[in-house]
Amino acid sequence: MGAEKKRDPSSALSSASSRAPSISERDWEAHTLKPALEKSPERSSSFTTVSGHPICKLYTPADLIGWDPGRDLGQPGEPPYTRGIHATMYRARLWTMRQFAGFGTAEDTNRRFRYLLSQGQTGLSVAFDLPTLMGYDSDHALSEGEVGKCGVAISSLADMETLFDQIPLGEVTTSMTINSPAAPIWAMYLAVAEKQGVDWKKLSGTLQNDILKEYIAQKEYIYPPEPSLRLVTDTIEFGARNTPKFNPISISGYHIREAGSTAIQELAFTLRDGIEYVEHCLQRGLLIDDFAPRLSFFFNAHNDFFEEIAKYRAARRLWYRVMRDRFGAKNPRSWALRFHTQTAGCSLTAQQPYNNVVRTALQAMAAVLGGTQSLHTNSLDEAWALPTEAAATIALRTQQILAYETGVTNTADPLGGSYFVEKLTDEIGDGACEYIAKIDALGGMVSAIEHGYPQREIADASYRYQIEVDRKEKVIVGVNEYLTEEKPIEILQINESVARRQSGRLRDLRSQRSNAEVDRRLTSLRKAAEGRENLMPFLFEAVKAYATLGEICDALRAAFGAYEEAAIT
Amino acid sequence: MHDKKIRVLIAKPGLDGHDRGAKVIARALRDAGMEVIYTGLRQTPEMIASAALQEDVDVIGLSILSGAHNTLCPRLMELLRTKGMDDVTVLIGGIIPEADIPALKQAGIAEVFLPGTTTQAIVDFIRQRIAKAARSET
Numbered sequence: 001m002g003a004e005k006k007r008d009p010s011s012a013l014s015s016a017s018s019r020a021p022s023i024s025e026r027d028w029e030a031h032t033l034k035p036a037l038e039k040s041p042e043r044s045s046s047f048t049t050v051s052g053h054p055i056c057k058l059y060t061p062a063d064l065i066g067w068d069p070g071r072d073l074g075q076p077g078e079p080p081y082t083r084g085i086h087a088t089m090y091r092a093r094l095w096t097m098r099q100f101a102g103f104g105t106a107e108d109t110n111r112r113f114r115y116l117l118s119q120g121q122t123g124l125s126v127a128f129d130l131p132t133l134m135g136y137d138s139d140h141a142l143s144e145g146e147v148g149k150c151g152v153a154i155s156s157l158a159d160m161e162t163l164f165d166q167i168p169l170g171e172v173t174t175s176m177t178i179n180s181p182a183a184p185i186w187a188m189y190l191a192v193a194e195k196q197g198v199d200w201k202k203l204s205g206t207l208q209n210d211i212l213k214e215y216i217a218q219k220e221y222i223y224p225p226e227p228s229l230r231l232v233t234d235t236i237e238f239g240a241r242n243t244p245k246f247n248p249i250s251i252s253g254y255h256i257r258e259a260g261s262t263a264i265q266e267l268a269f270t271l272r273d274g275i276e277y278v279e280h281c282l283q284r285g286l287l288i289d290d291f292a293p294r295l296s297f298f299f300n301a302h303n304d305f306f307e308e309i310a311k312y313r314a315a316r317r318l319w320y321r322v323m324r325d326r327f328g329a330k331n332p333r334s335w336a337l338r339f340h341t342q343t344a345g346c347s348l349t350a351q352q353p354y355n356n357v358v359r360t361a362l363q364a365m366a367a368v369l370g371g372t373q374s375l376h377t378n379s380l381d382e383a384w385a386l387p388t389e390a391a392a393t394i395a396l397r398t399q400q401i402l403a404y405e406t407g408v409t410n411t412a413d414p415l416g417g418s419y420f421v422e423k424l425t426d427e428i429g430d431g432a433c434e435y436i437a438k439i440d441a442l443g444g445m446v447s448a449i450e451h452g453y454p455q456r457e458i459a460d461a462s463y464r465y466q467i468e469v470d471r472k473e474k475v476i477v478g479v480n481e482y483l484t485e486e487k488p489i490e491i492l493q494i495n496e497s498v499a500r501r502q503s504g505r506l507r508d509l510r511s512q513r514s515n516a517e518v519d520r521r522l523t524s525l526r527k528a529a530e531g532r533e534n535l536m537p538f539l540f541e542a543v544k545a546y547a548t549l550g551e552i553c554d555a556l557r558a559a560f561g562a563y564e565e566a567a568i569t
Numbered sequence: 570m571h572d573k574k575i576r577v578l579i580a581k582p583g584l585d586g587h588d589r590g591a592k593v594i595a596r597a598l599r600d601a602g603m604e605v606i607y608t609g610l611r612q613t614p615e616m617i618a619s620a621a622l623q624e625d626v627d628v629i630g631l632s633i634l635s636g637a638h639n640t641l642c643p644r645l646m647e648l649l650r651t652k653g654m655d656d657v658t659v660l661i662g663g664i665i666p667e668a669d670i671p672a673l674k675q676a677g678i679a680e681v682f683l684p685g686t687t688t689q690a691i692v693d694f695i696r697q698r699i700a701k702a703a704r705s706e707t
Contacts, residue, residue, distance in 0.1 A: 007595035060680075078693045104702065115660075122640055128636055130583070130584035130585060130637075131584065133584075135585050136584075142584060142611075142613070143584075144637075144640055145583065145636075145639070145640025145641055146583060146585075146635055146636070146640075148584075149635055149636035150635050150636060176669055214586070218586055218587065219586025219587070219588060219610055220586045221586075248584075256586075258589070259587075259588075259589050260589050260593075275684065293575050302655070346589070348684075349685055350684040351685050355623075383684050384664065384666050384667075385636070385664065385666050459592050459681050462593060463592075463593055463596050463597075466593045466597070466688060467688075469687075470687045470688055470689055476685070477629060478685075479685040480685075480687070488667040488668065491666050491668075493666075493668075494636065496640075564609075565609070565610070567591045567607055567608075567609035567610070568592070569579075569595040569596055569599075569605070569607045
């Protein structure tokens with residue numbers, strides 16, 4: 001199991017290796033537990049989380065010997081931030097309800113954005129289509145069949161202007177899920193803000209911009225790791241100087257988990273990616289406390305309720321220790337790990353899709369009990385297609401019910417002090433530390449990726465899980481148990497007219513702009529890419545001349561080359 | 570019965586990089602005793618058809634989660650026909666709306682496996698299909 005430790009939960013009440021049972025527990029085992037087990041044996045010889053982490057039959061104070069609440073728990077808003085990064089948590093301000101949306105053309109998505117904002121959504125989150133994510137224009141040969149399918153098609157500043165039409169960028173916060181072409185897309189966003197007359201210093205939002213997890217899990221990379229990391233460092237440096245309220249990166253475990261990792265792997269690889277970015281910024285000459293406060297994170301909310309809560313709590317505590325001890329950060333804002341959560345897309349079932357509403361609600365509750373800063377809840381139909389407006393509305397309502405009806409927001413870290421949750425938080429943190437040490441020993445994350453190490457660990461975990469599901473060792477309701485005959489549900493269809501409309505727009509753009517100006521900007525961008533300057537100002541000038549995303553990414557391809565992975569199966 | 574190993578090409582067409590399903594299937598088919606070749610990411614239908622020809626496969630398994638199946642699958646089937654490879658069994662797995670399935674089968678796709686399919690069901694389907702093809706040859 002890689003660096004994950006197994007303990008034997010069956011041999012004793014709790015972890016046999018970490019402690020002996022107390023006298024009262026021994027009494028309980030002998031007088032109460034033993035006869036109960038004789039009468040009704042346990043349902044399984046072992047109980048594990050969805051990640052395969054062993055869980056004991058009971059947790060007691062004896063599990064927390066060595067656990068120091070002053071050191072390991074603290075208070076909300078104080079180190080080590082196990083209980084949350086704000087003193088008031090959700091009593092002062094709820095999390096941001098940020099539904100990821102994007103499909104078709106910029107007009108289509110602009111309409112969905114304005115609808116979601118009118119329904120009480122508090123932040124925007126842009127999903128881009130695959131050509132955009134891969135740095136191709138909508139009319140590129142490889143874009144055929146993909147335009148507007150997984151998200152919105154954005155090929156130039158003109159599309160970006162349409163996407164945010166009538167949406168005041170000084171008043172909303174916008175998250176953009178884009179990685180390899182993150183820098184040019186962000187330049188387009190900054191250009192729209194400038195056209196709207198919004199001061200960049202007031203802009204708030206998040207660029208995903210996490211290229212390492214692309215090599216590890218999601219595979220939407222264009223360039224090799226080193227020039228990609230240079231682009232990331234350029235955006236962080238540019239942001240530290242020009243956009244003090246904008247998160248230039250969202251270091252993401254979400255996709256690692258979706259690729260089939262365990263919770264411990266998700267946590268470990270994400271934090272180790274964070275360490276890699278910090279090291280690159282320090283090598284650039286940035287001071288830790290000048291950029292670390294704007295690093296943000298993004299985690300998955302999977303099915304195993306307590307494992308997820310423990311993961312978020314462990315994440316905050318570990319990052320605090322990394323920032324303070326490994327990097328010597330002094331600013332408390334550098335220590336506090338802020339994160340977005342999305343419920344697990346891979347947990348959604350195509351069968352009995354209405355069950356997904358329940359799964360998503362429980363996953364979202366784990367995220368809230370784990371202290372998330374913003375949340376996306378998936379829609380019930382996403383194992384079939386992008387969500388319909390009706391399905392997306394239920395997903396948003398789920399968050400509103402959590403926020404206003406369940407009472408889970410009334411106190412900070414409601415599960416703090418639970419023997420089980422604290423023990424599990426420790427174990428997940430320890431498991432992640434072992435992985436981080438292993439990656440350090442491999443020479444860092446880029447080197448580990450080149451060795452295929454995280455990719456192989458994830459592939460192994462994902463195959464193990466599939467076998468457990470196939471053998472019904474893990475039950476999925478409606479899939480391997482409790483099956484019924486069903487009728488198809490209504491789903492969102494994206495037709496091919498989107499691609500035609502986009503191609504038409506691009507043709508118009510290329511005939512209306514100054515192509516000489518575009519060529520000049522692209523040439524200076526390529527030259528800068530061959531040197532060492534920060535590329536953000538060059539990208540900004542290129543997008544303002546209406547150079548297309550494909551043209552910009554091609555200029556960078558010419559300077560950086562393209563990446564091909566050695567596939568691991 | 571078949572005395573040689575069943576040869577399968579697992580392919581990821583289109584721009585999508587979500588390869589969890591493709592990798593799990595590749596490993597499951599290999600564990601079931603088949604010879605599996607995985608193309609890696611971002612293969613055009615042309616690249617998949619030539620790889621299938623070169624590797625002399627019995628089965629092509631496509632994994633598509635991006636919604637591009639209606640464009641990519643008919644093109645691949647057309648290419649296989651022009652190369653005289655009509656006898657290759659082509660399967661798809663991924664995020665495929667039910668409404669699209671009849672047209673995909675019409676285009677020659679042997680089966681569409683939706684999320685939640687067990688790896689055993691896919692292994693069984695391939696074995697039965699290849700055994701049937703072998704019987705009809707003799």
